[in-house]
Amino acid sequence: MKLSRDAREALAAEYALGTLRGRARARFQSMMASDRSVSDAAARWETAITPLAARIAPVEPPSRVWRAIEARIAPARPQAPSYWRALAMVSGGVASVLLAFMLWTFPAGNADPDFVAVLMAPDSAPRIVVSMHEPDLLKVRMVKPWAPKEGMGLELWVMPKAGKPRSLGMVKNGMGETVIHVTHTDPRVKDAVAFAVSLEPMAGSPTGEPTGPVLCSGVIAPVRSA
C-alpha cells in the first residue's frame, strides 16, 4: 500500500509543521523509513518551512548541556582509519592563520584560487599547500620537502566526505610546484573534504589505497563561493 500523492504531501506538510502528533506521527515516521517518496516529501517540506525558525529570538542553554553532549560523544570512533585521525589533528585556529598567510604570499597577479588546503605534518608544521585554480589546475606547492628515501615517493590523495581516499598521483618531493590537471567535475575530486599525502613506492600505491604512513594532511578551505 502506498499513500496517494495528495495524502503524502498533506501528511509531510503537517509533519514538517509539527501538527502531526501522536500515533499518526509515529506511523508517518515508519512510512518515511520504508518509503523513499515519503521521506523525500518530508525532507522537501522541512527544507521549505524550517527557515521560518530564524525569527525566533535565541535563548542561551545552560553549560551542563554541552558537558553532557561531550560525555556522550567521548569515545573515539573505533572504525576510523588512521588517516582520518591524522586529519582530525588539524586544528582550525592554526590552519586558518596559515591559510591567511599562504594566501597573502601567493604571487601577485595570480587569480585567487577556488580553494586551498594547507597540509600539515603530525607536528603541525605546514609541508604542502594544495590550491585549485580555474579552469582545471590543481597546484601542489611544497613548503618543506622530506629527506629523500630510496625508491619511495609522495602520493597525493583526495579524501571524500565518505568512502575511500582517491589518488591524484605522485607529487615531487622537492621545492617548487607539481601541477595536476583536474576539473571540478572529475569524479576523483567529487565531495572532496581534504587532501593527504602518504609515503608510497615510486610507482604509486600497489593497492590503490594509502599503504605507507600519512606524512601530512589538511582540510579544504573554500576561498570563493562557486
Add this chain to the structure above:
Amino acid sequence: MADDAARLESLLARSALGDRAAFAELYRATSSKLFAVSLRIVRERPLAEEALQDSFVNIWRRSSDYAAAKSAPLTWMTAIVRNRSLDIVRRTREEPDVDDALSANLVDESAAPARQAQARRDAHSIQECLEELDADQRQTIALAFFHGLTHSELASHLRKPLGTVKTHVRRGLAKLRDCLMGKVEA
C-alpha cells in the same frame, strides 16, 4: 548570512571527520538559536535541554549525512532539533489520534511516477508565502510552527471548532506549497 552558512558547513564537514574542536565551535555558534526553537515546542527547560542534548549527539553522528541534504546547514540542524522536540512532547503531551482520517487516506498508487519538485527554497520565499495566506490560515500555521500547538490546542486557543482549525492548517499548507512552487518556477 552566506558566510555564516559556509562557516557552519565547514564545521559540519570537520565534525564528520571526528574533529571535536570544530563540533564544539558548531555548538557555540548555533546552540542558543536551537535551544530557543526547542523551548518553544517543549515549553519546559529540562525537556528543551534534553532535546538539545539528544539533537547534538545526533548531529555529531549524522554530520557526514549533511552532504546529501539539500538545505542550508542551520536548516538541517533546526529540523533535527524540531523533530526531536516533537518526539519528546509526543511522550508528554499525547493527544488523541486526530489524524486518522488523513492517514487512512491510503490508495494503491504504486504505478504513479513520483513527481520531483526538488528545488532550493530560502527563508525569504517561505516568509513571503506566509504573508500571502489569509489571516486565519497565517495565524493558525504560525501558532503551530512557532509554539508547537497541536490541532486541539489550536482549537481551544483560537476558540474555534477543531474541524475549522484543521481546515485552516490544511488549506494554508496547500497554498504555501503552491506559492513556493510558483517562486521556484518563476
